[in-house]
Every structure is written in C-alpha cells, then in structure tokens.
Amino acid sequence: MAPQFDPMKNDLILRTARGEKVERPPMWVMRQAGRYLPEYHEAKGTHDFFECCRSPEIASTLTLQPIERFEGLIDAAIIFSDILVIPQAMGMEVIMVDKKGPHFPDPLQTPEDKQYKEVMERKVDVKESLDYVYKAITLTRQKLKGRVPLIGFCGAPWTLLSYMVEGGGSKMFIQVKTWVYKYSEESKALLQKIAELCVEYLALQVQAGAQMIQVFDSWAGELSPSSFNEFSLPYLNYIADHLPSRLQELGLERVPMTVFAKGAWYALDDLCSTNYDVIGLDWLHDPAQAYKVARAKGKTVQGNADPGMLYGGREAITAVVKNMVEGFGGGKQGWIANLGHGMSERCRRW
Numbered sequence: 068m069a070p071q072f073d074p075m076k077n078d079l080i081l082r083t084a085r086g087e088k089v090e091r092p093p094m095w096v097m098r099q100a101g102r103y104l105p106e107y108h109e110a111k112g113t114h115d116f117f118e119c120c121r122s123p124e125i126a127s128t129l130t131l132q133p134i135e136r137f138e139g140l141i142d143a144a145i146i147f148s149d150i151l152v153i154p155q156a157m158g159m160e161v162i163m164v165d166k167k168g169p170h171f172p173d174p175l176q177t178p179e180d181k182q183y184k185e186v187m188e189r190k191v192d193v194k195e196s197l198d199y200v201y202k203a204i205t206l207t208r209q210k211l212k213g214r215v216p217l218i219g220f221c222g223a224p225w226t227l228l229s230y231m232v233e234g235g236g237s238k239m240f241i242q243v244k245t246w247v248y249k250y251s252e253e254s255k256a257l258l259q260k261i262a263e264l265c266v267e268y269l270a271l272q273v274q275a276g277a278q279m280i281q282v283f284d285s286w287a288g289e290l291s292p293s294s295f296n297e298f299s300l301p302y303l304n305y306i307a308d309h310l311p312s313r314l315q316e317l318g319l320e321r322v323p324m325t326v327f328a329k330g331a332w333y334a335l336d337d338l339c340s341t342n343y344d345v346i347g348l349d350w351l352h353d354p355a356q357a358y359k360v361a362r363a364k365g366k367t368v369q370g371n372a373d374p375g376m377l378y379g380g381r382e383a384i385t386a387v388v389k390n391m392v393e394g395f396g397g398g399k400q401g402w403i404a405n406l407g408h409g410m411s412e413r414c415r416r417w
C-alpha cells in the first residue's frame with residue numbers, strides 16, 4: 068500500500084509540468100539542499116555524506132532546510148540523496164571525498180575484467196538495497212505536510228557509466244570514451260542494465276511519495292550529437308517509455324518526468340520528442356529560442372539561469388531573470404524557473 072499524505076497546499080510545479088496555464092512560474096533550485104547552507108553543515112556534523120543519505124531522519128531534515136529558510140519562495144523540494152546510489156546498489160564502492168566529490172576506489176577497467184562480469188551478472192535488488200531512500204522520501208512527505216511537492220531523481224545511464232569507469236569526476240573522459248568507442252556492445256549492455264534499474268528505482272520512489280521525478284544526465288555534453296544518439300538518448304527514452312507502465316503495474320498514477328541533459332543543446336529537438344514532460348535547460352540555451360522549440364511539441368521547460376550570474380549581485384540577477392521571463396513566454400505556461408545547473412557552495416550571501 069502506498070502511504071497517505073496531507074493534501075497539497077502548493078501544487079504549482081505539478082500543474083506547470085502537466086502543461087496547464089498557471090498564475091506564476093514555479094521556482095526551485097538545483098542543488099538547493101547542500102553545502103551553501105550553513106545549517107547543512109550543522110545538521111551533517113561529522114557524518115559522512117552517504118551516511119546522511121542512508122539516514123531517513125538526516126536526509127529529510129536536509130531536504131527541508133531550503134524549504135524552511137526560503138519559506139514561500141521555493142515551490143518544490145528535492146530528496147537529499149545522490150545519483151551514485153545506483154552504482155552502490157550494483158555492488159560498487161563509492162566514497163564522497165570532502166571538497167572533492169565522489170571517488171570509486173575500484174572503477175570498471177575493461178569488459179574482460181572480473182568486476183564488469185560481476186556487475187553484469189549480479190542480480191540487483193533496488194527495492195531492498197535502496198530502501199533507505201524510499202524511507203527518506205516517505206518521511207520527508209510527512210514532514211512537508213503538503214507545503215510543496217517532493218521531487219525524486221536518478222542519474223542517467225550515460226552519466227552513471229561515466230562515473231563507474233572514470234572512478235569520479237573527469238576532465239577528459241578518456242576511460243568512458245574508450246569504453247563507448249572500443250567496447251560499444253559491452254557498454255550498451257551495461258547502459259541497458261542501468262536503465263532498467265533506474266525505472267524500478269524511480270517507480271519505488273514514486274510509491275514512497277515522490278510526486279515528480281528528474282533524470283540527471285550531467286555529462287551528456289561530453290558526447291557528440293551522433294554518440295549522444297547512440298549512448299545516451301536510447302537509455303533516457305527507455306526510462307521515460309517504461310516508467311509509466313511500471314507505475315501502472317504498481318497501481319500508481321503517472322507523475323511528471325523531467326530530463327536534464329546538461330550540455331546537449333544540439334539534442335533539444337530530440338529531447339522534445341521523448342515522453343518526458345519537462346525538458347531541463349542549461350544556460351547554453353537562449354530562452355526564447357528553446358521555448359519556441361519546446362512549446363511546439365507541448366513540453367514544459369525548466370531552467371536556465373547561469374549559476375555564475377549569482378556572483379554578479381542583484382542587478383545582474385535581475386537582468387538574467389528578466390531575459391528568462393520574456394523568453395519563456397511571460398511565465399504563465401510551460402516554464403519552471405530554475406538555474407541552468409546546480410547552486411555552488413560559493414553562492415552564499417549571508
């Protein structure tokens with residue numbers, strides 16, 4: 068049985084994602100729960116990053132922090148977790164190195180490698196291994212009491228594959244390029260396996276209380292248009308094509324789905340032809356041009372202010388926002404206001 072929650076007091080983002088006309092654009096910020104908030108450091112204390120994700124109490128507290136600090140200004144919460152919990156569920160070790168980011172001590176080397184075979188053959192139980200995420204989602208929904216909707220998320224297969232073979236963030240993406248160009252078939256088999264896990268993982272997040280989901284393809288821009296079509300888009304499509312039917316099997320209603328393929332400006336048309344409801348835009352897009360393309364296909368867009376404009380102060384921010392409001396049709400339909408990527412720690416002004 069899916070848990071029951073308080074009625075929604077603010078469902079603006081859900082209505083906007085469904086394409087309805089709205090009174091104003093909803094707003095949330097990618098990475099709104101995190102290091103730029105002093106209370107994040109306080110609540111995290113000496114806990115390791117993944118320990119926080121695994122504690123429903125801590126994860127729900129962190130998720131609520133921006134909602135409480137900016138009460139009435141933010142129209143959605145996003146569950147405090149990370150895209151790398153899927154590789155962890157697949158049996159890979161991932162640690163979060165303070166001030167550096169994620170690190171895989173033992174990344175995948177080649178398909179001949181024992182670890183690749185283990186990862187491919189292992190039966191992954193995302194229900195059991197990621198149970199802490201579902202518990203955190205349910206607890207967060209209870210604590211939200213209908214103030215704003217809760218977003219669930221996962222990493223896109225291409226981005227997760229990149230981390231699994233690079234062993235962390237990368238500048239050159241040499242390992243993952245070697246994989247896709249030299250071991251294409253083995254890469255595709257793994258991408259497909261990840262995509263299937265993403266569907267189940269997202270469905271269970273919805274069952275636990277997530278009201279909208281987002282797929283983050285943060286490294287999409289590292290691919291060329293043709294390699295994006297081969298190694299990213301089919302798997303993004305797999306998720307959007309299979310999640311609704313999986314939800315139906317579980318007796319759950321379809322929820323709005325967002326795809327954010329950072330850097331893949333060339334793929335806007337293709338992304339607008341997918342089954343995602345919302346297309347996340349980074350700041351490489353001109354609002355008016357992107358809005359025209361997306362609205363022609365009935366899609367809502369999300370974005371897309373350059374997070375760097377936050378360093379410019381009020382005047383710079385006002386100019387960027389004005390350009391967005393005008394470009395995104397005045398904000399009465401089809402636009403979720405957001406940054407074009409995540410908030411950084413150094414964006415703090417208090």
Ligand code: 1CP
Pocket residue numbers: 097098099100101102116145146147148149150151163164165166167168169220235236237283285409
């Ligand atoms: O409000 C929120 O958005 C918090 C929840 C959240 C989300 C949606 C976190 C917490 N991570 C993510 C997604 C995520 N994680 C993405 C996709 C979005 C994006 O492109 O930024 C990616 C790529 C990751 C991987 C990751 N986790 C990185 C990037 C490293 C790199 O290679 O550039 C980093 C630094 C993390 C750590 C992390 N995840 C989240 C937080 C708050 C932090 C900082 C942790 C800390 O040091 O305390």
